[in-house]
Amino acid sequence: MQTVIHTENLCKAFGDFKAAYNISFEVYKGEIFGFLGANGAGKTTAMKMLCGLSIPSSGKATVAGFDVWTQTEEIKRNIGYMSQKFSLYEDLTVLENLKFFGGIYGMSRAEIKEKSQQLVHELGISQFANRLVKSIPLGWKQKLAFSVAIFHNPAIVFLDEPTGGVDPITRRQFWDLIYQAAARGITVFVTTHYMDEAEYCDRISMMVDGEIKALDTPENLKKQFGVETMDEVFYELARKAQRKGD
């Protein structure tokens, strides 16, 4: 299996505060990797390092084959990113958004045009293609935002709580898209607060107090803790957290 993310004893400290400590794991090509943890456990810090947005304090990590210390620009070119907060430009049309993001990642004009048409066709959104993003239904925005994040065919896509506040049907449709992307070989790195979504991941890591306390398939984790649902696994781990006030 091809390794897409590799980290070894990755640490990030802010002064005395160890936001992320001794993070070691591997993520493979085409895998859906769930990155869970309580608020303040250090998920965001770790994600930022992997996206090339922040330099670690110590340790090693490569993302899509590039080093997080020295090759952050290459990393940024080879990943996609989507969060609940930032998705698309509301005052541009769907096609303009695609053109813009494709352009940022250096896609050629012909390529953008071809892939836009393909995307519009696949999602069945020809009625929205030339409408301003702000005027299309909320559920579609999230799905489109995801499609835009993987538009340039990145090696990995980072999803930061992509389904927060989304209705249950859209949430499932969103996961269909994630599966399709993974089947195409795009690695998906996702955080979520919905524990049923944790079940959809191939493997799960659980962060507590800046460290990875558990990492396995959902099934094995449930066995390991002797519980029925991922919710209970999470609860078992997170309630031991010391860093509540932070």
Add this chain to the structure above:
Amino acid sequence: MKQFFAFIKKEFLHVIRDSKTLLMLFGLPIVQIALFGFALSNEVKEVNLVVCNLSNETKATELIQKFDASGNFKVVQVIHDPNALDQWFKNGNIKMCLVIPAQFEKNAVRERKIDVQLIADSSDPNLATTLVNYGNQIVFDFQMKWFGQSTLPGINPEVHMMYNPSLKGTTNFVPGVISLIMMLICVLMTSVSIVKEKELGTMEVLLVSPFHPFFIIIAKAIPYFVLSLFNLSIIVFLSINLLDMPMEGSILLLFAESGLLILVCLSLGLLISNTTNSQQAAMLISLLGMLIPTLIFTGFLFPIENMPKPLQIISNIMPSKWYYIIVKDIMIKGLGIKYFWKETLILMGMAIFLLALSLKKFKIRL
């Protein structure tokens, strides 16, 4: 009443804990004073001057020395060919030229009057006028010494610069800077601080509290009123002690009039905060909407009398224009309220109008 004080205390805490706000409150006035007071002064000092001397008589040399020694001019070259002058001006190195005609001394003795020519580069008309005035003064003084006053035939106007005999720029700029800073800080601070609460979502909670919306406004305004007065003290202190700005009139009156301007500005800030929901927008409106008109229409950079009529009319709605007149009257001329009651009344009218409008416009809902 307790709510009111708690609110004011909270506002002060916001200001004290935000280093950016503090910097703006106290850094800006100092920078502005330094900038306008020193760097941008339009005082004339050591301006390059070329003399075209066609006479070569002793008195001509004396006159040249007089110019050089005045401190206003620096004689860079004495030439004898008037055709070369054009090139000097084109090169842009000199701003004025003094032409002393042939047989200057002989003619002067016969007519008991000096006849010289001053050529100024009027691509900057304000500067050119000032330079010619200086030049005239030097020539006039020279003539007086030479022939004595009584010997002059005809009428000769005696120019006397009132209030600012040395024609120093400071006296013009400082009142302008004071009004500029008052406008900027008060409007900006109030509008941003209110909009910030909207952004945070705290405004919703303030609104649903029993604290009446009217008091929210007043409580928001008071800290910035106090801070602005404090700020004013710094500026006045700096300009008097550092820039030798005169303070002829009553300092109490100055503060009272400034309070009036601050009131106008605070109301403007409140109005802006009502119409926008983001801090950036509030900041942009305050800066663009206040800074540029204040610079243009106050009168300290561009004389309003020289503007086209429509612009002159527009300038009347700028509170800083009236305030500028008042400050000059107080600080430089040392005049009392009876000389500028009209301007005071206008400011007062503006304050009442804007305050009433902003209170009326303040939404008790979202």
Add this chain to the structure above:
Amino acid sequence: MVEVQNLHIRYKEQKDFALHDINLNVEKGELFGLIGPDGAGKTSLFRILATLLLPTSGRASVMGLDVVKDIYAIRRKLGYMPGRFSLYQDLSVEENLNFFATLFETTVEENYDLVKDIYIQLEPFKKRKAGQLSGGMKQKLALCCALIHKPELLLLDEPTTGVDTVSRKEFWDMLGKLKKTGLTILVSTPYMDEASRCDRVALIQNGKILSVDTPKGIIDSFPYPLFQIKSKEMAKLHKDMIESKLLHSAHIFGEWNHLVFNDGNTMEQLIDYLSLKGHTNIVWKEIAAGIEDCFIERMRDL
């Protein structure tokens, strides 16, 4: 405590109603949940009840007072925590609480009993700036601030959004305790699993109320027998089941697929079909519906 009749709201420059014909009653002492995704109209409804928005038509009253006419009387007796409420970041925990207490004409000491359970957890950090607290702690502080004047009705707009499961559980435990003091609480959330914590819930989507009932009532009213099923290949299983044409609906729930049969079709038929498609390790059982099943089923009617 809350009465809403035929309430509509339409924002300027929009053709659709953000709230459409809302009817709602919340009894005194109830813990009432308003459950729906973002954009369903939860915040609009809360703002109307908190006297911050005017309805386009219809009537609403809280604590017996009209939300349009009696705004100042309502504001005196209401506790409101807006969705994006994030306190004053540059003030400490203590300063925030004291400020809101004074603002609502009371003191922290006077009503300390009410917030004691929650504030005790914040006490170690009382000198810390609110901006440096974790998400869960911020929510607790915000709740304290909304409670400090002993309101009769508490409106909490999405207090648990973006908060992790553990903090969410704690938060609901706190609400349960508050309810025991007789306080009426109206709370909104996008998390379906939180419905079971409420006495009654209203499901809301696209500005319309789908149903109002007790959580049990909503679940019991699920109109069909519901089954869950899993096999080795989950993604393929879901696709194959939809293609089988035997099902009224099939949705993935974690490791399971929840499904409802079309009239006349049975599990035997489905298993046969799936076996033909090569699925192994098929496990299934009939289950009771959850709130999310009900929500999805109701969304089909929209």
